[in-house]
Amino acid sequence: MKKFSHVNALTIDEAVSILRRYGDRASLIAGGTDLLGKMKDRILSRYPEALVNLKTIPGLDFIKEENRILEIGALTRLEDIAIDQTVRGGYAALAQAANRTASPHLREMGTIGGNICQDIRCWYYRHPNNRFPCLRKGGGRCYAIEGDNRYHSIFGGSVEEGCYAVHPSDTAPALIALDAEIRTSKRTIKAGDFFQVEVTKTTVLDEDEIVTKILVPRPPENAKSGFVKFALRKTIDFPIVNCAALISSSEGKVSAARICLNAGYVKPYRASRAEEVIVGKTFNEADAEAAGSAAVSEAKPLPHNGYMVQIAKTMVKRAILACG
């Protein structure tokens, strides 16, 4: 019923100019798998006045590897990434993450750009008809902190405001572990710096900034990457906790490690302490477990999500062992 403009952008510049014109009253749409649900459920008090369709922009749907850099266009669908032989061979964590995202149907629609730019998950925030006007929507309180928070952050709330929602992307931790870069219409951002904990945003992107492609450096020959995900069901579900790791080793010992958890915090959570613990160790259960424990050493679980700490610990452990 609610009317909105729908603009098929033909170039990034055109899309950017439309965004500038509408300010925060426009939304980008690619696969639409997150946005349309939000609009249909009217979870926000404001409805976008314009949707800027990116799918009509040519040249943003590709996977190629040149000079040991994997380039993935922002409009590349998750399923294409999941089955791509190059990605599966050299960038296993990303292929695995894409493959565990949502369901086959949604992976055929959802894009990598959308996956990293998707909105947070919280069943209060996303309740239909803006039933819970939480602080992320400009309201005064976080309903999750006083309600049922079994799927919320175990590492505390966002910096000042106290939103305990989680970032649900499966590909985000893989990109951070693989030390990817996000190319936008304005700049290049390290994947690790891309996500943001501000209450109204999930990324550092400006209002008129569009992700155009992902650049992933090919891991060294002595490195392996892996991705593990914990969810109640084997398909469809967003992660309760997931974890990606990229681990280099020589002579059976870990020489370098990048480990990232997600869905346990308002943005992907780099498990730096686990990285410190595992470097210099061999691939074995006990050391991997010790790294897992280190990863959650700063966990501050809420009343209903204490179990997620154990799961996060296990995910780190298994992600490490998957790289062995």
Added chain:
Amino acid sequence: MASDNLGDYERVQEEGKYSLEADIPTITFTEIGKRGIRRMDGYEKASGKAIYTRDMQLPGMLYGRVLMSPYARAKILRMDTGRAEALPGVRSIMRYDDPEIEGRGLNGSYFAPGWVGRQLKRSGLVEDELEGWGLKPVRPVLGDEAWYEGQPVGVAVAADSEDIANEALRLVDMDWEELPFVLDQEEALKPDAPILRPNSDSNLLEDPRQLLEVGDVEKGFKEADRIIEFTARRNAHLWAGAEMASVLVRWRGDNLEMWLREQQPYHAKMLFAEWMDLPMNRITVHSPYMGCSFGERGNPANNPSNGMNILAALFSKRTGRPVKFLYNRNETFFGESGDMMVSYFKVGAKEDGTITAVQIKNVFAVYMCTPGIEHFIDNTRIPNLKCEAITVDVSKAAAWWDRCEQLPNTFCFTLVFDHVAAELGMDPTEVALKNDGYDSRDTTHLSKYKSEHGFPDRDSLRECIKAGKKAIGWDEKWHPPGTKKLPNGKMHGMAFTWDHAWDDVRGTGSAAILIENDGTVSIIGQQADIGVNPWTAYCQIVADELGMRYQDINIKPFDLDQGFALMSPDGSCNLCSNGIVLRKAARKAKKMLLELAAQKFEDVRPEELDTKDRIIYVKSDPKREKTIKEVVARAMPMFASAGYWSEAPVIAWAWHTHGVWGEALETGRPRLGRQSHFIEVEVDTETGTVEVSRVVNVNDVGKAVSPETVEGQMYGGSYLGVGRSLTEEMIWDGKTGVLLNRNLLDYKYATMVDYGPVDAIFLETGLGHGPYGAIGVGEATATMMPALLGPAVYNAIGHWIDDFPITPDKVLKALGKA
């Protein structure tokens, strides 16, 4: 037996009674029991061509939508519909204070004189029969007060499109007074809990069956070597339908026509007629294909069934246009399964596995159906049983028989038997065999019953257990709890449960068989489609009874007003009653057919003839034959001209009642068939994940009329059943009473990749009270599976988690890791 002295009505009644005797087949099975038969509804459904109520379009049709309360309990203080009325495309707005609404309620009186009233009278608790269900008080179809979040309340809209109707609802300006609410049934009984019902001093709902007692449990406890006490909890799960609620209504002068997505269209029509003050004969009901049911559409307190129908009719009357009322997905989440319960168990057992007493206290939330101990009466020899079942009002939609009213029974039955076996360190299959029986009597009494009534003397439970144990490798794999770690690091567990097979002792229906004058056959009788493929089985029965072929038979199930209605599978009994209805009708039609044929043969009497493979032949001289087609060529309901087509049509109808709900023993028919179920799990002790790696279902179906349907039912039941114990759970926010997971992402049905293979094994012992010895299967498997995960997880990790669903957080907690 029908007697010549009987009047026509008396004869119908007499012929329609169930028999206590075994139903030994008298015909040759050609189509019955055959595999590879194409289902009656298969093409339409698989091709997407089937039309459902929601698909229906009529010229000038409007779309109706109703406001759902955003609050768990609230009263409307002020409501301004001005802006909604002004919205272009809005054709009518119905307010709670409109005169048309006055006096129109949800709960009807029709059910009460039935079983509720009868149970009450029998219990001696009351003299008079109740009006309406005791579940929740009779409520207006559109009130100014909401009793739960999601309750239709305040205002409804009819508009040119669904979007406009939705927008109009958003434009209604309202002031609410939020009232105190309570979500948990035990909290609701505490002295400081808000009292939810007006003019009441307690949230305890009146339930006629608060106490069921057999023998003397105190005596049983004294005889026991062990006393086993435990508590269990089952959180609500959803009724789980694919097709969302809708109804389409149009007035034709003083007549009203409706398309109903209803499991029980006849009941819906009765309630509707009552609240609309409309004569039954002025209502025409179409009953198209249905995308689901699972018991959801039989609840008179469930607004989709009644409130929606009434609102659509009122709008249609006002506007003179057809009105289709629709619920969207998240609006179908209000209404729970009937096993929102907290259970307190005390069981006495001897060291050899003999159970001497079972005492249960069940505290239900907004539900009254099965107390939870009846299966101990129906299929065990346990002499001392006591069940106190109380029902408490809470600020949630009414729970109902969604996904089977026997869930409390299977929950209690499985947990008691498996706890006893675990406590005694016994194989649970042995504990089952030790206690099998009925009505406090052992299996020698069952054998006696079987021989006296012509049933084969087979031991159904023993056979079910044997088949299941073999399939799952029980004897090789069964182990003490918490002792088997698999090579993959996970803990292995297995569990077993059992019960009687159901249902074969209830249901009432009617149907006619018309032999068209081209020799094909129409089954005339409305039946709600809830996807269990009964129509194929009906056609198989009619084909074999008439000596015809499956492809000669068709069924016309979509219109209630053709006068005949087959039992909808609401009562867990479908084939077992309807199969007999159709067989009776077919036999009467065959008798007529042979009478007509005898006239054509001229020199033989009807009883000298028989049919086979579309041919009528003389039994003593089978070469003398005529095709059915040539015999009936001139027999037709009407023809405009010429005396040639002057023979009366071959049409016969039958009515049959197979008993009423909840009464097997009362009618002298103990449950003879059994079922056994086995499950294997792998528990990941680091994440708490329970993986169901194998399921073996063994159902004694008595006689499988359609083997593939039986297997389909068992597969479907397993998958839908296991998910209830793994992940399905409705989750409310404690601070607001809002249901948090009202979508199919956060409400987690297990998917087809979430568990391992299922073995569907059925036995055909002939021990059923249904046609040819059949027993039901559809609901049983699904209802048996949920509680079985508990003992399986116990066997894996050595800790009981009697709190369902068994989600990873609970497993980790039991393991001391969360």
